[in-house]
Amino acid sequence: MGFHLCSQAFHSTPTPTHNQFLHSISRGFVRTRVSNLRAMQQEEEPKHLGKVRVPHVLTVAGSDSGAGAGIQADLKACSARGVYCSTVITAVTAQNTVGVQGVNVVAEDFVREQLKSVLSDMHPDVVKTGMLPSPGIIKVLCQSLKEFQVRVASVDNTNFVKEALVVDPVMVSTSGDVLAGPLILASFREELLPMADIVTPNLREASALLDGAPLQTVGDMRSAAKSIHDIGPRNVLVKGGDLPESSDAVDVLFDGKEFYEFRSTRIITSNTHGTGCTLASSIAAELARGSSVLSAVKIAKRYVGSALDYSKDILIGGGRQGPFDHLMKLKHNALPCMRRPFDPSDLLMYAVTDSRMNKRWGRSMSDAVKAAIEGGATIVQLREKDTDTGDFLEAAKTCLEICRRHNVPLLINDRIDIALACDADGVHIGQSDMPARVARTILGPDKIIGISCKTPQQAEKAWIDGADYIGCGGVYPTNTKENNITVGLDGLKTVCLESKLPVVAIGGIGISNVRAVMELGVPSLKGVAVVSALFDRECVLTESRNLLRAIMDSTKAVK
Numbered sequence: 244m245g246f247h248l249c250s251q252a253f254h255s256t257p258t259p260t261h262n263q264f265l266h267s268i269s270r271g272f273v274r275t276r277v278s279n280l281r282a283m284q285q286e287e288e289p290k291h292l293g294k295v296r297v298p299h300v301l302t303v304a305g306s307d308s309g310a311g312a313g314i315q316a317d318l319k320a321c322s323a324r325g326v327y328c329s330t331v332i333t334a335v336t337a338q339n340t341v342g343v344q345g346v347n348v349v350a351e352d353f354v355r356e357q358l359k360s361v362l363s364d365m366h367p368d369v370v371k372t373g374m375l376p377s378p379g380i381i382k383v384l385c386q387s388l389k390e391f392q393v394r395v396a397s398v399d400n401t402n403f404v405k406e407a408l409v410v411d412p413v414m415v416s417t418s419g420d421v422l423a424g425p426l427i428l429a430s431f432r433e434e435l436l437p438m439a440d441i442v443t444p445n446l447r448e449a450s451a452l453l454d455g456a457p458l459q460t461v462g463d464m465r466s467a468a469k470s471i472h473d474i475g476p477r478n479v480l481v482k483g484g485d486l487p488e489s490s491d492a493v494d495v496l497f498d499g500k501e502f503y504e505f506r507s508t509r510i511i512t513s514n515t516h517g518t519g520c521t522l523a524s525s526i527a528a529e530l531a532r533g534s535s536v537l538s539a540v541k542i543a544k545r546y547v548g549s550a551l552d553y554s555k556d557i558l559i560g561g562g563r564q565g566p567f568d569h570l571m572k573l574k575h576n577a578l579p580c581m582r583r584p585f586d587p588s589d590l591l592m593y594a595v596t597d598s599r600m601n602k603r604w605g606r607s608m609s610d611a612v613k614a615a616i617e618g619g620a621t622i623v624q625l626r627e628k629d630t631d632t633g634d635f636l637e638a639a640k641t642c643l644e645i646c647r648r649h650n651v652p653l654l655i656n657d658r659i660d661i662a663l664a665c666d667a668d669g670v671h672i673g674q675s676d677m678p679a680r681v682a683r684t685i686l687g688p689d690k691i692i693g694i695s696c697k698t699p700q701q702a703e704k705a706w707i708d709g710a711d712y713i714g715c716g717g718v719y720p721t722n723t724k725e726n727n728i729t730v731g732l733d734g735l736k737t738v739c740l741e742s743k744l745p746v747v748a749i750g751g752i753g754i755s756n757v758r759a760v761m762e763l764g765v766p767s768l769k770g771v772a773v774v775s776a777l778f779d780r781e782c783v784l785t786e787s788r789n790l791l792r793a794i795m796d797s798t799k800a801v802k
């Protein structure tokens with residue numbers, strides 16, 4: 244009740260919006276005129292100065308308690324595509340991987356109130372509809388769209404356009420559950436479809452919208468698309484996810500003139516719950532970002548295919564049809580050995596690989612890594628300057644398995660692409676590589692970033708840019724790096740004293756001089772990084788054991 248009292252504020256006539264402005268202008272000028280208007284609004288309202296308007300989809304759909312389809316799928320798909328998503332909920336379903344156990348329809352007046360709240364204030368670029376459980380709710384929706392003058396701009400397949408209406412005529416899900424009965428067919432046909440820029444029925448829904456004859460071939464999908472187009476929507480996409488005996492997942496688009504077939508390899512998986520909602524909301528997201536219908540469908544289909552492929556082997560629920568992972572993140576976090584946060588003491592004995600040395604001694608990258616870890620390496624960096632990218636990636640995946648088994652972090656030198664592709668724990672970058680701040684944005688908040696620094700100024704910048712540690716050197720002359728200036732023990736000490744980040748010393752360090760380095764005794768100095776001392780030797784395991792002992796002895800001596 245409290246909410247209803249508060250909502251009084253909304254009951255005044257809405258102020259003129261850019262929708263009303265758009266209403267008065269002709270097709271084709273939409274893009275420029277919208278931006279002019281936005282500029283005008285920003286001039287009038289200084290509070291908008293310096294702010295950016297983000298692409299925005301409003302979804303009008305049902306909630307799925309299992310969160311694979313419906314509103315939840317729409318939110319995740321839009322977020323994955325970098326688009327804001329507001330939500331008007333039409334029904335709450337009790338649903339899981341087994342099926343739909345119950346449906347609670349939201350009162351028409353309250354659907355109207357939600358629509359008013361969003362449309363009077365937030366101006367979405369695209370409205371996408373999903374489950375509309377009653378003819379009354381469809382009526383309310385169509386009235387609100389008209390009242391707030393949504394969908395007054397036109398979409399054609401060449402211009403960039405905003406303000407589109409995407410209708411996913413949810414009736415029967417892939418699991419066979421009926422989400423909206425035949426009563427709503429007439430409302431779809433008579434009221435909503437004629438307003439739609441694109442409608443996206445699956446096979447059963449396309450058949451229900453027509454004469455009920457089942458669709459069994461791509462030819463049937465084409466004729467259905469054409470007949471549904473006659474009802475009024477500008478574009479029809481008939482989805483073939485459920486086409487029997489098809490090795491491809493084929494969707495057919497008809498724009499009133501041409502047919503387009505979108506084919507992708509069918510992913511063999513039972514995690515397909517919500518593919519339809521996801522496809523429609525990602526089409527809406529791409530339209531909101533300014534794509535044409537054709538490229539929106541192409542990108543959305545590619546996105547659904549990648550998410551299904553990524554999610555093939557995830558297990559959620561015990562039913563026939565599981566959800567998939569829209570953000571493509573879950574699997575990484577579920578590996579048998581959970582990743583732990585970076586701990587500066589990981590820097591104690593830091594092993595850096597070198598492909599030329601491994602070649603010289605006839606060992607693979609993964610054999611070298613395994614021996615170093617078994618000898619006590621506390622962190623590993625793959626530094627492969629002359630290995631082909633494909634081979635590097637495969638070797639990195641193998642090394643990562645070894646590292647995870649031993650709970651040792653694995654970093655990649657320079658190659659952020661390789662680190663992302665194999666989901667390594669982080670990267671180590673130099674002063675002339677990708678700027679650390681950009682690397683942090685790409686890699687996200689969790690990955691470890693280390694930066695090579697020779698001066699206190701560089702160490703300060705590394706801290707500001709969000710690095711986790713710095714590597715300081717060369718401490719001694721080394722031949723693993725050409726033209727490298729040697730900073731010496733004094734240079735190392737100066738940087739360590741100033742650095743707010745933990746430091747690992749690097750450059751020409753081995754069993755003979757490690758004591759001199761560790762005996763500097765500066766608290767930020769956490770360990771030594773070594774290349775030749777481990778890998779340019781006959782037995783990596785023995786060298787690692789001996790070096791670790793020397794490091795431990797010298798740290799004890801300091802204490």
Ligand SMILES: Nc1ncnc2c1ncn2[C@@H]1O[C@H](COP(=O)(O)OP(=O)(O)OP(=O)(O)O)[C@@H](O)[C@H]1O
Pocket residue numbers: 312415416417418444445446482483484485492493494507508509510511512515516517518519520521522544547548551
């Ligand atoms: N196994 C699969 N592999 C690849 N793409 C698929 C697969 N299943 C569905 N798709 C694609 O997913 C999109 C949605 O199609 P689908 O026919 O499954 O919709 P839907 O039945 O409305 O979905 P749902 O009811 O499960 O939400 C289409 O682009 C389709 O080609």
Ligand SMILES: Cc1ncc(CO)c(N)n1
Pocket residue numbers: 304305306307312313314336338373374413415416417422516517518519520
């Ligand atoms: C709430 C809801 N909307 C749509 C679908 C279609 O998959 C579903 N299963 N549940």
Ligand SMILES: [Mg+2]
Pocket residue numbers: 416417445484485515518519
């Ligand atoms: Mg399906």
